[in-house]
Amino acid sequence: MSTATRRDRTPDSHLFPTRPYDLVREFVIAAITMVVLTVALAAVFSSPDEHAITLSAWAKAAPADVVATATAELAGTTTSAGYGAPYNTAAEGQKLGPLALQKWAGVRIPVDSANDLVISPLRQAAAGDPTLTNALATWTSAPVAQQASWAGDYSDALTKAPDGDPAKVAAGSYGPVPQLAASYLSLARTGALQSELTSGAFYPTDQTKPLLLLADGAYLEDQARAEHLGGDQWGMMNETGNYPGQPWMWLYTFWYQIPPFSTSSNADALVWGVMAVLTLGLILLPFIPGLRALPRHLGVHKLIWRASR
Amino acid sequence: MSSADTGAVTGTETGSATGTDTGAPTGAATRSWTVRFRSWLTRAVPEGQWLPDRQPAYVRSWVYVFGVVTLAAFLVVLLSGLVLAVGGAAWWHVSRVGHFVNSTHLWSVQLFFFCMVIHLWGKFFMAAWRGKRALTWITGTVAFVGSIGTAFTGYLSQSNFDSQWISTQAKDGLNSIGVGAYFNVLNPGQMLLWHVMLLPLVVGILVVLHIVLVRRHGVVPPFDAEPPAPIHGVEAPDDGPAAAQASQVPGAQVPPLPAQQSAAAERSEVAR
Amino acid sequence: MWVLLSSPGAVLPRAARYVHWGVVQISLTNLLIIAAMLAVFVLALLLPFPADRKSERRERSGVQR
Numbered sequence: 107m108s109t110a111t112r113r114d115r116t117p118d119s120h121l122f123p124t125r126p127y128d129l130v131r132e133f134v135i136a137a138i139t140m141v142v143l144t145v146a147l148a149a150v151f152s153s154p155d156e157h158a159i160t161l162s163a164w165a166k167a168a169p170a171d172v173v174a175t176a177t178a179e180l181a182g183t184t185t186s187a188g189y190g191a192p193y194n195t196a197a198e199g200q201k202l203g204p205l206a207l208q209k210w211a212g213v214r215i216p217v218d219s220a221n222d223l224v225i226s227p228l229r230q231a232a233a234g235d236p237t238l239t240n241a242l243a244t245w246t247s248a249p250v251a252q253q254a255s256w257a258g259d260y261s262d263a264l265t266k267a268p269d270g271d272p273a274k275v276a277a278g279s280y281g282p283v284p285q286l287a288a289s290y291l292s293l294a295r296t297g298a299l300q301s302e303l304t305s306g307a308f309y310p311t312d313q314t315k316p317l318l319l320l321a322d323g324a325y326l327e328d329q330a331r332a333e334h335l336g337g338d339q340w341g342m343m344n345e346t347g348n349y350p351g352q353p354w355m356w357l358y359t360f361w362y363q364i365p366p367f368s369t370s371s372n373a374d375a376l377v378w379g380v381m382a383v384l385t386l387g388l389i390l391l392p393f394i395p396g397l398r399a400l401p402r403h404l405g406v407h408k409l410i411w412r413a414s415r
Numbered sequence: 416m417s418s419a420d421t422g423a424v425t426g427t428e429t430g431s432a433t434g435t436d437t438g439a440p441t442g443a444a445t446r447s448w449t450v451r452f453r454s455w456l457t458r459a460v461p462e463g464q465w466l467p468d469r470q471p472a473y474v475r476s477w478v479y480v481f482g483v484v485t486l487a488a489f490l491v492v493l494l495s496g497l498v499l500a501v502g503g504a505a506w507w508h509v510s511r512v513g514h515f516v517n518s519t520h521l522w523s524v525q526l527f528f529f530c531m532v533i534h535l536w537g538k539f540f541m542a543a544w545r546g547k548r549a550l551t552w553i554t555g556t557v558a559f560v561g562s563i564g565t566a567f568t569g570y571l572s573q574s575n576f577d578s579q580w581i582s583t584q585a586k587d588g589l590n591s592i593g594v595g596a597y598f599n600v601l602n603p604g605q606m607l608l609w610h611v612m613l614l615p616l617v618v619g620i621l622v623v624l625h626i627v628l629v630r631r632h633g634v635v636p637p638f639d640a641e642p643p644a645p646i647h648g649v650e651a652p653d654d655g656p657a658a659a660q661a662s663q664v665p666g667a668q669v670p671p672l673p674a675q676q677s678a679a680a681e682r683s684e685v686a687r
Numbered sequence: 688m689w690v691l692l693s694s695p696g697a698v699l700p701r702a703a704r705y706v707h708w709g710v711v712q713i714s715l716t717n718l719l720i721i722a723a724m725l726a727v728f729v730l731a732l733l734l735p736f737p738a739d740r741k742s743e744r745r746e747r748s749g750v751q752r
Contacts (some may be wrong), residue, residue: 116546119471119633120464121642127470132480136487143526144491148518155508155517156576192596200591211593311604318601321583330580334705337584340712346577348703349521352570353717354528354563363710374591389556392544399542402638406540409732410476411637477731529720533728 154349159326161303161316165294168325170270175323176290177264179224180245180283181257184322187219193318194218200375207375215314220253223319224290227302231293238289241282248281256281337362357384460631474634478537482629485534488527489622493615495520500611504574524566531559543635551628558621565618568610571600578603 165172178184182196190197192214199208217223225242232238245253260280267274272284293299303319304310320326327336335341342359345351361367361377370376392398401407445451499507499516507513535555544552570581582600589595599605636642704715 117636117640117642119546119636122471122473122636122640123643124469125472125475126468127474128468129466129470129483133483133487136480136484137490140484140487140491140523140526144495144519144523147522147525148515151518151522153514153518153521154577155514155573158575158579189590191593192590192599202592207593208591211590211596214596215599312599312602314599314601317579317583320579326580326583329576334703334712334714335580342581342584343717344703344714345716346703348714348716350525350716350720351714352563352566353720354532354566356721372591374588378588378592385560389553389560391539391556392549392552398544401540401542404540406732407542407638410478410537410541411473411640475736477734477736478728479736481731525720529724529727532724533731536728537731 151349154346156346159320159329160297161294161300161320162297164320164323164325165291165299168323169291169295170264170272171323171325172291172294173272173287174261174264174270175319176224176287177257177261177283179219179319179322180286181254181261182220183258183261184219186217186223186318186322189217200372202372202375202379217315217318219318219322223303223315223322224286227293227299228286228289230302230306231289231298235289237285241285241289244282245286252281256283260284260287338368357381460627464630464633471634471636473637473640478533478541479634481530481534481537485527485530486622486626488523488530489618491523492520492527493619495523496611496615504572504607508574520569524569528562528566531562535559541635542638545635546632548628548632548635551625551632554621554625554628558618558625561614561618561621565610565614568606568614571606572603572610574603582606 175184179187182188186193188196190199191208191211194213194217199206201208225245228238229242232242248256256279259278260275260283263275263278263280264270264272266276272288275284290299293302300316301307301310303315304312330336330341331339333344333346335344335346340359340363342355342362343351343353358377358381361380362373367373367377387394387397495516499513499520502510502513502516507517538552538555567581567585571578571585582603585600586595589598589600598609706713706715706718
């Protein structure tokens with residue numbers, strides 16, 4: 107008991123002289139002020155709402171990107187194909203020092219990029235299309251190494267073609283890949299790809315596959331960078347147009363801009379680790395010697411508790 | 416904790432007084448879960464401290480209003496969110512009225528964070544965790560972090576370009592520490608439920624706990640402030656020491672100013 | 688009124704403005720919000736808090752509320 111008294115000498119606030127203070131009036135005035143400010147700001151500035159990019163809109167706006175992405179999925183060279191947990195086992199994933207948290211969490215949302223994002227939707231669309239059916243049969247019966255070689259070569263050829271235009275690709279041994287990619291583009295253009303990627307669900311609430319596919323392409327990122335939303339543009343704090351974003355994310359965003367985080371392949375895990383430590387520090391500030399004494403030395407309290415009259 | 420102790424006594428008295436309604440003798444009251452729960456509640460925040468009409472005289476700065484202002488902004492966030500929920504997830508994309516309600520939701524969130532951060536700054540510079548108020552600080556900062564998470568899931572629930580970009584970017588951070596395996600930002604159905612149900616519930620409970628703790632412990636006194644010595648011969652009224660002080664010092668003056676002697680400062684430095 | 692006022696981009700121009708300062712890149716809007724927070728905090732510290740002088744005077748003169 108006496109130890110506790112010695113450790114914290116701050117007296118009970120109820121022992122001090124008091125003066126009238128109308129908490130309810132303060133709350134009502136605060137509430138009215140907040141409602142008026144909110145309505146005024148909403149009326150004057152509105153809020154942003156840029157339409158979602160549909161797979162059909164993507165196919166119409168950037169057909170070459172859809173073809174390149176589908177080919178890269180088949181070649182296994184996209185971000186999602188080589189991601190690791192929680193989608194697949196293609197990579198070890200990020201580590202926080204010795205802690206392989208990403209891997210340990212396991213493959214809980216399985217995504218086999220080539221099959222789930224490209225082949226399976228094409229198979230659903232193949233009925234009544236003998237050319238596509240044949241291309242799919244050729245692909246499926248080929249050994250994995252052959253598949254990788256066809257798709258890899260076509261992918262490289264697309265990169266070299268002017269504007270990535272499939273029509274201008276140099277001749278080569280690409281197997282059924284050009285046919286698969288072309289069919290994929292028309293499937294995307296019609297809008298059918300969208301529902302096929304959500305397993306044809308009547309109530310699709312999970313957009314993991316369409317979003318992974320979109321993120322594997324270049325179009326989504328191009329649109330975001332144009333809006334200054336890129337990771338290395340402090341994008342996490344930003345919003346489309348001139349709207350306020352999440353200014354409270356400044357510290358989290360900051361770490362990504364400086365070494366070692368900006369150059370590390372473990373950047374996400376490292377930044378999350380740093381932020382976890384700092385957040386714990388903020389929460390447990392009352393127990394951290396030195397830091398908890400800071401407010402006394404900073405002296406701002408002298409302004410708050412000055413004799414006002 | 417003299418105030419809480421006083422409350423406990425008051426609680427027990429109230430308990431035995433109302434206990435007669437059930438015809439139970441006073442001795443049996445301790446076995447009644449109802450009476451024990453009631454006296455626990457009364458001990459948590461003694462009557463008269465829930466909504467006091469007086470505050471310590473040192474509560475005299477605009478910085479103090481930002482707690483209540485943040486609470487008001489939080490309620491506007493909840494209210495605009497409730498209205499936004501009426502028309503469903505896609506309403507605001509197709510209706511002018513819905514879009515306006517969405518705008519009020521966005522700006523109320525901006526105001527909420529605006530006020531909450533000023534409140535946080537103010538409480539930091541007061542070292543408002545002193546005097547057994549650590550849990551008040553902890554509930555406040557956890558509510559702040561929880562609010563960031565809630566706002567984040569709001570961005571993911573917009574079902575527009577923002578949601579697409581933010582979710583595909585944020586997945587990498589969450590996956591890198593294994594959280595993404597369970598909290599899938601690419602699943603807007605999951606994110607919407609977290610945004611409108613689970614996280615607001617958590618933040619709401621934290622806010623209630625935070626306010627209960629603030630009311631229970633009162634406003635933190637200035638550094639090194641000493642309460643005036645009690646006046647002998649004056650009996651404290653039933654409703655606690657605050658009221659007792661009020662009756663002793665009717666026209667409360669400026670609070671006792673912090674003792675600026677370095678010795679005193681050093682002493683309490685060690686003490687904290 | 689809503690029809691007129693709530694159209695997106697009615698007031699805020701489409702092309703956003705950004706402030707670059709070394710490694711820091713921040714949108715003008717976010718910067719203004721942070722500056723406003725600091726300004727409001729400083730004002731809250733400096734402006735005198737209006738006391739409820741009437742009821743305090745009443746108490747001093749012993750009048751019951």
